[in-house]
Amino acid sequence: MFSKVLVAEDYEIANQGIIKILNDKIGIHNIEQAKYCDDAYLKFRKAYNDQKAFELLITDLSFKEDHKIQTITSGVELIKGIRSIQPDIKVIVYSQENRPDKINMLFKNFNINGYVCKGQNAVNELIRCVDGVYQGATVQPPELTNSSEINMMIHLDDLDIMLLEKLSHGLTKKEIRTKLKKQNISPNSESAIDKRVSKLFDDFKAKNTTHLIAIVKDLGLI
Amino acid sequence: MFSKVLVAEDYEIANQGIIKILNDKIGIHNIEQAKYCDDAYLKFRKAYNDQKAFELLITDLSFKEDHKIQTITSGVELIKGIRSIQPDIKVIVYSQENRPDKINMLFKNFNINGYVCKGQNAVNELIRCVDGVYQGATVQPPELTNSSEINMMIHLDDLDIMLLEKLSHGLTKKEIRTKLKKQNISPNSESAIDKRVSKLFDDFKAKNTTHLIAIVKDLGLI
DNA sequence: AGCTGAATTACAGAAATCTGTAAGGACATA
DNA sequence: TATGTCCTTACAGATTTCTGTAATTCAGCT
Incomplete structure (x- = not known):
């Protein structure tokens, strides 16, 4: 030993x-x-x-x-x-x-x-x-x-994490879009952001943004 | 001893x-x-x-x-x-x-x-x-x-906690209102709920519901 | 070059949020 | 009874969210 x-x-x-x-x-x-x-x-x-x-x-x-x-x-x-x-x-x-x-x-x-x-x-x-x-x-x-855990299956890229963080800080999608444009990060239209967040809704079975943030906070993802 | x-x-x-x-x-x-x-x-x-x-x-x-x-x-x-x-x-x-x-x-x-x-x-x-x-x-x-902590100053009653939990579960204010009415809990109008949540916004310096939930999750309040 | 599929963008309408103002009721105090 | 305060409720309008559809761009492949 x-x-x-x-x-x-x-x-x-x-x-x-x-x-x-x-x-x-x-x-x-x-x-x-x-x-x-x-x-x-x-x-x-x-x-x-x-x-x-x-x-x-x-x-x-x-x-x-x-x-x-x-x-x-x-x-x-x-x-x-x-x-x-x-x-x-x-x-x-x-x-x-x-x-x-x-x-x-x-x-x-x-x-x-x-x-x-x-x-x-x-x-x-x-x-x-x-x-x-x-x-x-x-x-x-x-x-x-x-683990048959949810978070094993879901792949979050950097943009996803960034979106989740911005949302958790209370930014509106419009504000996020402006910020992304300023930083020249590629998908920066409001609808693209919408789409991505909607996908996260599906992934985490969230009903709305607030729910989503609560879930990922619980999971410790942000 | x-x-x-x-x-x-x-x-x-x-x-x-x-x-x-x-x-x-x-x-x-x-x-x-x-x-x-x-x-x-x-x-x-x-x-x-x-x-x-x-x-x-x-x-x-x-x-x-x-x-x-x-x-x-x-x-x-x-x-x-x-x-x-x-x-x-x-x-x-x-x-x-x-x-x-x-x-x-x-x-x-x-x-x-x-x-x-x-x-x-x-x-x-x-x-x-x-x-x-x-x-x-x-x-x-x-x-x-x-303790000089923020959460020492803010008094959350049972209703506040319940509201925060419902919101974190993705319920809309309308749904929360319906639920409260069913359970015969007194302040159950949508505007009363609005008011209370707005007060929480002030207390925690949150910009919107999503932000609020992120904050109280971080504080471990729910 | 042309095709294909995936991702990005634009737009639009219904629903929900957020923020006011105003009115009513409960309650304590004078 | 009258007064003021606090809490609840009603309502309204501006903003934001959410969900579609459709057009556009882009990369990989033949």
Whole structure:
């Protein structure tokens, strides 16, 4: 089993919970924790330079900001930074994020080894995940394999996201059109915008703009 | 110190984290945990009937629904149920909720003894809270005392919340009006609804309904 | 060049939103 | 009873949304 693990998670209680699982259920005792990405990175660097490198990183994705100013602010950046030094370190992401395409992106672009979704069965999932990763497997969460989710099927391009954001900021279609024209972005007629938004209505089964924004806010798409 | 504690929290990792703190940092070892409200309630009943009542309940507010059908679905109901049997049990709420008026409501209406906000400093806050409650104090979170938040100033009554929810579900004002009339809820003219929503526009500095819903979604109000 | 399909644009009408003004009722106070 | 305030309701007009249809452009393909 892994003998040295780094846990990066800003919520202290969750941090403690992970450590308890690693301790009691998996039998890993050499664990260090960090509440901030910068802190995690420093601990990693020090251990690496001392020839006592970590074998596994368990990290959250989003870290709440507070008074401390951080250079690394997200789990993704942390992973990038650590992997650039020690490419073979195993990485498990532990996050609230449950959007399949976002999780998929982590596996594809950052080659993470496992993903555990914060939730009701996180303990067993975490145990399974650590075991699997130790044996060299790539462990995807149930959310990904079972997913018949709406947001997996729907492809949103940059323009769609931009439209949704503008709408959520209360701009009218006319204002959006003006803005697009100013920026020389290609589909910029009011009817083209109408068409696109109508398509989004279909995709998300929304009744009107307000409904649409509520849905994509709930999905965390914007 | 408390000798017997019940922890109700659906996120397993957080659950484990709380137990670890109680164990390691406060020295409480007789702890039971529950992932569901019903489960917590049953454990409480059993202990009470066996003359081995719990002295402290630490509970979350919201419990995610899954396949198991529950009769008690929220921490508030759980508190009500338990207090109706054992009025003097101490209660600490541990939740993500950070709206001052909601937290205040818990102290005022349910006489909870302490509140800890899930967050970066939850460990120390929890320790402080358990200590304080044990000594008979009422322990409010820093969020309550420091808060200069917008949502502290704006008072939303039940009708406001209902309107926002209906709007976020894509209902038109006409549909909302019909629904209110059916349920015999008093202000049910279209213009009354208009007025109320307009007031919300002012409160939240929203430009239109879509913008408004985006804002209150971001604030977590619905 | 000519064809085809997809995307963009223009236009138009019905429905809904947003913003006023005005009138009526409930309620407390003097 | 009279007065003022607050809330509800009615109505109206300008603006915006939503949903069609039809014309135009553009890229890929033969």
